[in-house]
Amino acid sequence: MKPLIRPRSATDDHPLTKIVLSAVAVVFIALFLVMPLATVFSEALAKGWEAARDALIAPDALDAIRLTLIVAAIAVPLNMVFGLAASWCVAKFDFKGKNLLVTLIDIPFSVSPVVSGLVYVLIFGLQGWLGQDLRDHGIKIIFALPGIVLATMFVTFPFVARELIPLMTDQGRDEEEAAVSLGASGWSTFRRVTLPNVKWALLYGVLLCNARAMGEFGAVSVVSGHIRGLTDTMPLHVEVLYNDYQYVGAFAVASLLAMLALVTLGLKSLLEWRFAGEIAATHKH
Amino acid sequence: MPGFGFSLGFTLFYLSAIVLVPLAALIIRPWELGWSGFWAEITQPRVLAALKLSFGASAIAAAVNSIFGLVVVWVLVRYRFPGKRIVDALVDLPFALPTAVAGIALSALYAPNGWLGAPLEQAGVKVAYTPYGVMVALIFIGLPFVVRTLQPVLSDLSRDAEEAAATLGATRMQTFRRVILPSLAPTLLTGTAMAFARAVGEYGSVIFIAGNLPMVSEITPLLIIIKLQEYDYAGAAAIGVVMLGVSFFFLFALNGLQAWIGSRR
Numbered sequence: 001m002k003p004l005i006r007p008r009s010a011t012d013d014h015p016l017t018k019i020v021l022s023a024v025a026v027v028f029i030a031l032f033l034v035m036p037l038a039t040v041f042s043e044a045l046a047k048g049w050e051a052a053r054d055a056l057i058a059p060d061a062l063d064a065i066r067l068t069l070i071v072a073a074i075a076v077p078l079n080m081v082f083g084l085a086a087s088w089c090v091a092k093f094d095f096k097g098k099n100l101l102v103t104l105i106d107i108p109f110s111v112s113p114v115v116s117g118l119v120y121v122l123i124f125g126l127q128g129w130l131g132q133d134l135r136d137h138g139i140k141i142i143f144a145l146p147g148i149v150l151a152t153m154f155v156t157f158p159f160v161a162r163e164l165i166p167l168m169t170d171q172g173r174d175e176e177e178a179a180v181s182l183g184a185s186g187w188s189t190f191r192r193v194t195l196p197n198v199k200w201a202l203l204y205g206v207l208l209c210n211a212r213a214m215g216e217f218g219a220v221s222v223v224s225g226h227i228r229g230l231t232d233t234m235p236l237h238v239e240v241l242y243n244d245y246q247y248v249g250a251f252a253v254a255s256l257l258a259m260l261a262l263v264t265l266g267l268k269s270l271l272e273w274r275f276a277g278e279i280a281a282t283h284k285h
Numbered sequence: 286m287p288g289f290g291f292s293l294g295f296t297l298f299y300l301s302a303i304v305l306v307p308l309a310a311l312i313i314r315p316w317e318l319g320w321s322g323f324w325a326e327i328t329q330p331r332v333l334a335a336l337k338l339s340f341g342a343s344a345i346a347a348a349v350n351s352i353f354g355l356v357v358v359w360v361l362v363r364y365r366f367p368g369k370r371i372v373d374a375l376v377d378l379p380f381a382l383p384t385a386v387a388g389i390a391l392s393a394l395y396a397p398n399g400w401l402g403a404p405l406e407q408a409g410v411k412v413a414y415t416p417y418g419v420m421v422a423l424i425f426i427g428l429p430f431v432v433r434t435l436q437p438v439l440s441d442l443s444r445d446a447e448e449a450a451a452t453l454g455a456t457r458m459q460t461f462r463r464v465i466l467p468s469l470a471p472t473l474l475t476g477t478a479m480a481f482a483r484a485v486g487e488y489g490s491v492i493f494i495a496g497n498l499p500m501v502s503e504i505t506p507l508l509i510i511i512k513l514q515e516y517d518y519a520g521a522a523a524i525g526v527v528m529l530g531v532s533f534f535f536l537f538a539l540n541g542l543q544a545w546i547g548s549r550r
Contacts, residue, residue, distance in 0.1 A: 010447070010451030013363070017457070021360055021364075022360050024356050025353075025357045025360040026372075032421075033379070035400060036390040036394055036425065037378065037390070039390045039393050039399075078299075082296065085291075085292040085296050086300075088288060088292040089289060089292035089293040095289075095293070101296070103540060104300060107532075107536065108304060110482060110532040110533075110535060110536045111486065111529065112485070112486025112487070112532065114486070115311065115528050118509055118525045121513060121521075123310045125513075128310075128518070129310060153303050154307070157303055176286055180286055185287070190288070215381075215384070215385075215386070217383060217384045217385040217388075218488035221488075222510060234383075235386070235489070236385075238386065238389060239493075242389050242493065247393070250389055254389060257382075257385075257386050261381035261382040265374050265375070268377065269370065269373075
């Protein structure tokens with residue numbers, strides 16, 4: 001007689017267990033991840049392609065898209081330069097307080113987005129530290145582009161540094177020391193030795209940093225003032241349209257952001273799969 | 286090696302300008318009210334109700350995620366099935382999807398005429414615009430923390446101990462409870478704590494589905510925004526300081542937990 005079930009190893013689960021657990025996992029992911037994602041696109045197309053397209057080319061929507069791109073174009077490169085500088089000094093040198101520095105760099109990840117916006121209002125807002133002086137000089141930071149950029153920089157602050165620090169620490173400093181001893185300058189050592197070693201991890205960090213910068217809502221919401229066409233980023237425009245009961249418009253702009261998220265996830269998975277050894281050890285599956 | 290002074294100097298300057306000085310501005314601000322004023326501010330019934338909701342809903346969401354996150358990780362690490370890579374990538378969706386997008390999507394999904402809201406309404410369960418809605422959003426936002434923390438640890442877990450348990454006559458369930466779970470527990474706790482900490486401060490994915498009824502479904506971060514709109518900066522800062530304290534507590538507790546896990550290995 002043939003056994004019904006193929007003999008399994010001692011560390012294999014019972015086939016029934018496998019089916020039940022897989023079903024639980026799939027249903028959970030379908031309910032909590034797939035359905036919300038599907039809702040975005042389905043609601044955007046509820047009144048057809050034309051309605052969705054019209055919502056995307058409305059002047060306010062275009063202004064929001066432009067503002068989001070400008071904000072990311074300022075915040076992401078600055079945080080990239082910071083990430084490179086921070087990981088260079090943490091990974092290549094020994095100094096007192098290094099662990100504290102690494103912890104401090106991580107702070108923005110554990111702070112509520114609303115608090116991240118609040119801190120800048122308390123400095124630059126009308127009743128903030130510098131509010132009166134700024135007003136006297138006609139400088140607007142809160143309810144204007146600079147505030148939005150600052151809040152975005154705060155919430156995306158650790159992304160690049162956090163990818164590079166563990167990787168560059170693992171790589172050590174032998175190669176750089178060799179280059180310097182052969183007469184290379186600091187800058188060319190960095191450009192010719194360090195940068196090629198970390199380029200995929202850098203791209204990975206920049207990718208995540210950019211996704212968050214374009215999608216940030218809470219922090220930007222506090223400092224923006226919601227001035228249509230002027231200080232509404234894409235996520236804020238989604239909120240304005242949704243609260244106006246313009247659901248097709250809200251979900252059309254939201255589906256653009258959702259596509260950005262999907263592209264980010266795709267590229268991220270590709271990097272993890274293709275360059276597992278060249279990005280931080282924490283991402284190897 | 287060159288570049289130490291410059292890179293450390295730039296790092297400290299940028300860190301101070303963007304993060305440390307603004308946080309100091311927050312920490313200093315509410316004390317213009319004095320200790321009693323600060324205390325009165327954060328013990329208003331509306332603030333207490335918001336804190337209770339934020340912590341309660343976050344705790345329930347984190348607990349749900351610790352159970353289902355463990356199942357998802359187990360399936361992703363131990364089983365082979367078609368489309369596994371896609372499911373694996375999808376787990377990061379809450380990290381990548383802007384919170385406002387998640388917020389309006391969940392709200393539409395659970396609204397009384399939504400795909401899930403309609404059948405739930407028939408069954409007599411209201412999710413949208415109630416504290417349950419807050420929990421749903423916080424479950425969404427917290428799942429990847431549990432999965433991504435646990436996944437590498439389960440992947441690296443040697444099967445020797447499991448085999449030994451099996452040869453000694455343990456059932457699969459006994460092996461799981463006595464051998465596997467104890468070695469995963471500290472990491473599971475870490476992931477759950479991260480999900481909780483993130484949930485307490487979460488704003489965008491919650492406010493659309495919550496309905497924001499004062500005393501009922503109003504979360505703490507929203508209260509900060511309401512105070513700011515009333516130009517009550519000190520009141521907003523007082524709540525902000527409480528939230529920042531919670532964040533710092535978790536930041537250092539998690540660092541301690543990681544160090545402890547590292548020392549056990």
